[in-house]
Amino acid sequence: MAAHSRPVSAVVAVLSLFRKVRHKRQRLSVAEKSRSPHDEARTPPCEGPCSRLPITPSPQRSIYFLSPQDHPVRLGPEFFDQPAVALARALLGQVLVRRLADCTELRGRIVETEAYLGPEDEAAHSRGGRQTARNRGMFMKPGTLYVYIIYGMYFCMNVSSQGDGACVLLRALEPLEGLESMRQFRSSLGKGAAGRALKDRQLCSGPSKLCQALAIDKSFDQQDLATDGALWLERGTPEAAVVAAARVGIGRAGQWVHKPLRFYVRGSPFVSVVDRTAEQTQA
DNA sequence: CCAAGGATAATCT
DNA sequence: GATTATCCTTGGT
Numbered sequence: 431m432a433a434h435s436r437p438v439s440a441v442v443a444v445l446s447l448f449r450k451v452r453h454k455r456q457r458l459s460v461a462e463k464s465r466s467p468h469d470e471a472r473t474p475p476c477e478g479p480c481s482r483l484p485i486t487p488s489p490q491r492s493i494y495f496l497s498p499q500d501h502p503v504r505l506g507p508e509f510f511d512q513p514a515v516a517l518a519r520a521l522l523g524q525v526l527v528r529r530l531a532d533c534t535e536l537r538g539r540i541v542e543t544e545a546y547l548g549p550e551d552e553a554a555h556s557r558g559g560r561q562t563a564r565n566r567g568m569f570m571k572p573g574t575l576y577v578y579i580i581y582g583m584y585f586c587m588n589v590s591s592q593g594d595g596a597c598v599l600l601r602a603l604e605p606l607e608g609l610e611s612m613r614q615f616r617s618s619l620g621k622g623a624a625g626r627a628l629k630d631r632q633l634c635s636g637p638s639k640l641c642q643a644l645a646i647d648k649s650f651d652q653q654d655l656a657t658d659g660a661l662w663l664e665r666g667t668p669e670a671a672v673v674a675a676a677r678v679g680i681g682r683a684g685q686w687v688h689k690p691l692r693f694y695v696r697g698s699p700f701v702s703v704v705d706r707t708a709e710q711t712q713a
Numbered sequence: 714c715c716a717a718g719g720a721t722a723a724t725c726t
Numbered sequence: 727g728a729t730t731a732t733c734c735t736t737g738g739t
Contacts, residue, residue, distance in 0.1 A: 471729070
């Protein structure tokens with residue numbers, strides 16, 4: 431245990447490691463600040479007039495969480511406890527709500543999803559039963575979020591479903607409320623500031639676009655969509671006109687590439703990719 | 714069409 | 727530990 435007896439080279443190595451780690455930390459914190467100014471908003475204190483916590487549906491039916499039809503507004507744990515395909519379909523029409531640190535609420539109606547079935551699904555991160563620190567959320571209880579970074583700069587948001595390693599990717603929203611905040615998040619986080627204002631349909635029409643628009647980042651990974659204070663789901667209008675199409679962006683996944691595991695609201699201008707062929711075969 | 718971005722996981726020594 | 731190929735995307739030609 432005599433530290434002073436270690437070879438000098440080992441001490442030097444340790445010191446240089448510390449230096450590297452510190453540099454990396456600094457780079458990360460700078461990147462986070464420039465990229466996502468509302469990071470700390472994930473678990474907002476929200477004291478004052480806007481504090482309506484807890485948001486979880488309470489047994490004694492608070493008026494805040496009941497729709498005019500006397501249904502709880504917030505979707506609870508039981509909603510997420512269904513197989514991936516069923517959940518992917520059921521999510522269409524539901525409303526995703528994001529509350530920022532300043533208690534601003536952003537709302538978007540889900541219009542496009544993709545189901546990832548688990549170990550047998552060659553396009554899923556859980557293919558072959560792979561379970562890592564990154565995709566742990568896929569294996570956690572239904573309703574758990576799996577948020578990951580893609581292409582080094584974007585986030586994708588998944589909701590765990592029933593079934594080991596199965597989940598649903600949220601691909602597009604119809605913006606309902608807080609459009610100006612969404613526009614800001616989308617343009618300030620984008621590249622050059624030279625761009626003009628984004629059209630409404632450009633705000634959330636893609637898995638990473640919706641994450642940008644709602645300021646959803648890695649801090650939401652493994653959080654519970656049924657109980658989280660900054661992100662939740664509200665019951666919307668059920669959607670009947672649903673198109674089933676092949677999933678997007680999955681390269682070599684064999685036969686899984688063609689399976690109709692993407693679902694979207696027919697005719698919605700807020701969908702990221704429309705599949706005319708699929709629409710024709712599904713009159 | 715293509716390049717940007719960096720974390721991640723597989724594949725090595 | 728180090729190296730490399732990949733990636734559930736997007737925005738701009």
